[in-house]
Amino acid sequence: MQSVTAVRTSVLPPYAAHLRVYEPLAAYPEPERARWQAYAAAHGPDASAPEQTVAPAALEEQREALAELLGRTPRTLPERESERAFVRVVDGVTYVCPWATRLRSWQALDELRVSLPVALLDTVLPPAVRAAALADQERWQAVHPDARPWILTSRWEVPVRWFLPFGAEDRCFVPAGPEGSRVPAALFYLTPMAQARRRVARGFRVLRGSAPTGTLVQGVEEVGRWLEEFHPRSLVELDYGGLVHLLGPERLAAEDSVEEIEAGIGALRSGDGVGAAPAYEAVTARWRKVFALRNAS
Known part of the structure; x- marks a missing residue:
């Protein structure tokens, strides 16, 4: 397991999950490519291996947002677009996921x-x-x-449609450090764009055949269209973000919604609608309980 940089901050990440796309530098036109190349060289990677988390950088993004909000002259929205990004290096290739804070604020x-x-x-x-x-x-x-946007955010839950681009083999769980170390636990999935698109397309075909007018089918179609906007050699990441604090250590270690949805889609594909139902129901019930915490005092 990789080493994890301690996060020295009193700011906890919001109870939100994130779906991110990291594009290779070659995907960006000039002069944007040169700017991100210089940024990556000066900033260094937030994660230099697939199994490393970008959680420390995500906390830094949150600190910047709070500083903007609580400044001497508070602003509802950023006046300029962020020039920051998450940077991953995988097999010697540099991938960039711009924060695009202003666009996401709108x-x-x-x-x-x-x-x-x-x-x-x-x-x-x-x-x-x-x-x-x-x-x-x-x-x-x-x-x-x-x-x-290169980043989609969901508060208080991970939408079921977000699980489809990933497989169980993409799972990366980083346990929390020793008590007092202030190293948070992290759970994320990382997969190549080509694999993500294939899984979403396959899931969409199966779901459309069983429930063509359902909201899940519409949501999966939206995710598929969003992924098509990016370079085919990008990386796709599902980061549980601050939701790890709601799940707790034991539930976090056992969380396998991706595998359950994958099994459910497989059952539907083979014509076993009865066998697919329990997987979907288990995942939705689990996240319904997490979402209900939003209204807890």
């Missing part, structure tokens, strides 16, 4: 508009603030029509 604002009652939303983000943010977003998207 997307989070869109999610708030859908998920919060209007009265609460107006309290948290007054209409004038939202209108200004929307105007900024429209101006930016007019210049960057093909922009897409």
